Amino acid sequence: MSKPSSAPVALFWYRRDLRLNDNAGLYHALRSGFPVLPVFIFDQTILDALDDKHDRRLEFIHNTVLEMQQEFRKIGTSLLVRYGKPLDIYRDLLKEFNIQAVFTNYDYEVYAKERDKAVADLLSENGAEFHAYKDQTIFDRDEVLTGSGSPYTVFTPYSRNWHHKLTDFHLKSYPTKKYYANFLKTASLPIPTLEELGFKPVKEPFPGKTVQSDLLKNYKETRDFPAIQGTSELSIHLRFGTISIRELARKAKEHNFTFLNELVWRDFYFQVLDHFPHVEKYSFRREYDGVPWRNNEDEFQRWCEGRTGYPIVDAGMRQLNEIGWMHNRVRMITASFLCKHLLIDWRWGEAYFAKKLRDYDLSANNGGWQWAAGSGTDAAPYFRVFNPTLQAQKFDPKGEYIRRWVPEFNSLNYPEPMVEHTMARNRAIETYKKGLAAAK
Ligand SMILES: Cc1cc2nc3c(=O)[nH]c(=O)nc-3n(C[C@H](O)[C@H](O)[C@H](O)COP(=O)(O)OP(=O)(O)OC[C@H]3O[C@@H](n4cnc5c(N)ncnc54)[C@H](O)[C@@H]3O)c2cc1C
Known part of the structure; x- marks a missing residue:
């Protein structure tokens, strides 16, 4: 592919770094000697995998992109926003612009690393460089x-x-502001609406910065x-x-x-x-993949909906379902309950959190889940089983959190515990023991 004859430019590709100030990759782009065009791609591969069209993460990204566009307008440039598969988008961009280099910040996820490698190869075939920075x-x-x-x-x-x-x-x-004059001067470029991307706003406020x-x-x-x-x-x-x-x-x-x-x-x-990219699909300690999970679908459903009969677990799950966030202590309790009390594969819980959390991050979510399941790097030993009743007494002594999310708690409408704690604890320890012994 020959390069277009327009003036040479560098692109800065935004992903998990949606800001102008103190941005490592942007700083290096602005000092590259080429006028910089900032780019954001709504990645179709990621968006297609989201089945709930009221997705808080996408709404947050979309709001942020609109805010950034206002900042870019003030300095005479514009964010170029595209929707599609990144490799296809780069094929188009190479035809539209005389791209010398693409600057970006590292992303540690397996999908992202593969995507970046494919884009870097495409750029290299077209005489352009790819630079990624720690940010x-x-x-x-x-x-x-x-x-x-x-x-x-x-x-x-x-x-x-x-x-x-x-x-x-x-x-x-990174003092990016000093170099704002190095952005490419362009007219304002359009941004697709959330609806054009196939999503709808939840319209609830996000926490402040x-x-x-x-x-x-x-x-x-x-x-x-x-x-x-x-x-x-x-x-x-x-x-x-x-x-x-x-x-x-x-x-x-x-x-x-x-x-x-x-x-x-x-x-x-x-x-x-x-x-250790295998953690995305398997236990960090591979022997834990031998645990014979019960994986009862009805029980999983009760956990998802916050109807386990353990009020601290139910409060956490309802908080997650309603606002897309759960307090860390309760993430630990709900995750432990799913893996140990119900003996459901941690990957089911991990995937449910991934769907619902507004702060979903593969690395922290996977780390948290493998910790709770006992299979991770720093894991809680399998024989240590949180008692959800004692956890509630210790961390919500007045029951305020529980009453906020489970208003029917203490009424006849609230279900009995779906499993008895001592039985579930012993069952978990025996099951884990068996699975680990079989893996030896
Ligand atoms: C099962 C489970 C799943 C989790 N899933 C996620 C997830 O998808 N995304 C996510 O960001 N965090 C996750 N965490 C970690 C933690 O629960 C959240 O980071 C925290 O609750 C976010 O709220 P905060 O910003 O008020 O945290 P604060 O307590 O104010 O902490 C500040 C920041 O430190 C980081 N942090 C705190 N705790 C952890 C931790 N244990 N591991 C990694 N980073 C941490 C977060 O970026 C957080 O915003 C998970 C924990 C568990 C036990």
Whole structure:
């Protein structure tokens, strides 16, 4: 394919980094010497897989793209927005523009890595370069390794080394604003509506982008209590890059070590997915794939709908179904209940969360589920089974969270527990034992 004779340009391809400020790949694009055209692709492969057309994630992305377009208009450029399969879109873009290079930020998911490789190959065949940068993590793939150079598979030593390696350099922002003059000057380009993409808005507000210093200061004491707002609710912003991880980590470092350590968990699970891509489909510890799950579909349905008869589990599932978010403590309880009390394959629960969570992120979701199932890197041992009643007493002592989401709790309309705890606990331990022994 010969290049069009128009002036040479570089593209910056937005994906999980939907902001102009402090954006690593954008910074490098703007310093490349070519005028930069920012691009966003609504990826048909991803959109086709979403069966609920009221998808909060897509609405969030769409709103953000519209907001970014306003910012781009102020500086005389425009976001080029396309809908389709990325490789097809790049074939078209190569015909429309004299592309010298495409800049972007790394994505650690298997699908994304394959997509990027295909696009990089296509560009290379057409004499254009592909450059990807670390932007969504503080440390990635090979930056925090054990003494023998292998990836960490346990969080605590990873975290110790992460903190040890951290310097001000890693938290420094990329000053993109200084280079805004290097965007390609264009007229305003159109953006498809949500309806044109085949989706409908949920029209519920999203959490804000900022976190109060007081919340961070008290985070260690408040984060486990789902009835209060003791966590940042920034997860959707971290997921789509509407805030910078470096800015947030600087604030965390200043105010609260425990909060900073949650951001370390995030890095940890990204590097687990990057180094051990088999976790996307299989247990991190492969012997756990031998657990003979019961996989009862009616029981799974009751769990999904929040009708298990365990109020903390039901409150969590209803919170998830209603607002697309669930408190972390309750994610742990509901996930453990599905895997251990009901002996349902963690992948069923993982897929349900993936459908519903507004902050769904493959790495953290998979890490959380494999932790709950006992099959993951840092997993809770299989014989440790959360007691949902004791968890509720400890973390929702006044039952406020439960009453908020399960108003009929304590009435005749509320179901009896679907399994008895002691029986379920013993059954889980025996079943896991059998599965693990068979895998030896
Ligand atoms: C079964 C299960 C599934 C989960 N699925 C997801 C998911 O799909 N997407 C997701 O972002 N998080 C997931 N988590 C982790 C955690 O529950 C959420 O990040 C957190 O509840 C988001 O709320 P917040 O922003 O108020 O968190 P805060 O407590 O304010 O934490 C700040 C940020 O740190 C990161 N973080 C916190 N805890 C973790 C963790 N355990 N692992 C990785 N990152 C973490 C998140 O980016 C979060 O926004 C899951 C946890 C479990 C147990």
